[in-house]
Amino acid sequence: MSGAGYKTAPVEDSISKVNDELAVGADLKFQRRWWFFERCVWVLFLLIVIADLLGCFGRGYFSHAAQKGPAGVMDIQYERIERFSTPSILTVHFGPNAVRDGQIKLWASGSLVKPLGNQRVIPAPSSSVLENGGVLYTFPASPHPSSVEFALEPATFGAFPLTLQVPGTDAVNLKIYVMP
């Protein structure tokens, strides 16, 4: 205790010195390990950049995907890897076999609306009905090939299955990964 009542401690010469004269406190052993770690991190950074350029985190070559449905019914173009809260387009190209009575019906599983954040459908369907845990859209259509776009903006991240089906034909199952 000092006279003024402070807690005191003796000064110890604990800082390592260079050439026994300059107190620097350098720890070269640690620093060399850190440099090695840094190099590993730079390699990782490089891999991250390359992976992103290739589209592994969305919006690139590997993230674009196409899935063929039943022949003459529909094909789907979508982003296999999406990004959280980032707009993207899922396009369904319909073939002539999808048209019945001048209209196309398409059932989409509930994941299209909630986790994948469907914002709008272009063109707007003439009706959309909740059915079997999903939504059944009805579009007026001509026999010529036509397509429908779903503007997605995922509201959460993770892996989400998505099923699309023209009633009376085989369902198309997709898996969409949403990056944080």
Next chain:
Amino acid sequence: MDSVIRAAFGYCFLIFMVRIVGRRPGKQMTPFEFVLIFFIGGLTLTSMVNDDRSFSNALVQIVTVACLHFLIAAVKVRSVWFTLLIDGTPVVLMEKNQWISENMLEMRIADDDVMAAARDKGLLSLEQIDYAVLERNGEISVIQMEEAS
């Protein structure tokens, strides 16, 4: 809760990035380093704020960063190992007027940077430097060679 997690991640990620990118941004800041700091900071901010521009979000995130900063400072005082991890260690760049090439190269410091620090101390040339040390805050300390008596 989301705000706290985003702020904590942003803060820790920035500390990590600045640590990896190197110590030069600390004191020897040129326009080249200014760009880096503002760019990384700005990009981190985008993901921290997301689409929530409310005062509550800002308040929570600032308080979170303040708490983390306090916590890290408190642990640093108590743990030498943690201080090394967060701040690194001083690195000797020149010893007895001899460059330590490995340290210069690894720390990405050029002799011009050392000379700039020497000029700041009123030295005229590199020959007048006895020791040069890259400090933990990025400053280069220069110890002048003693005059031969």
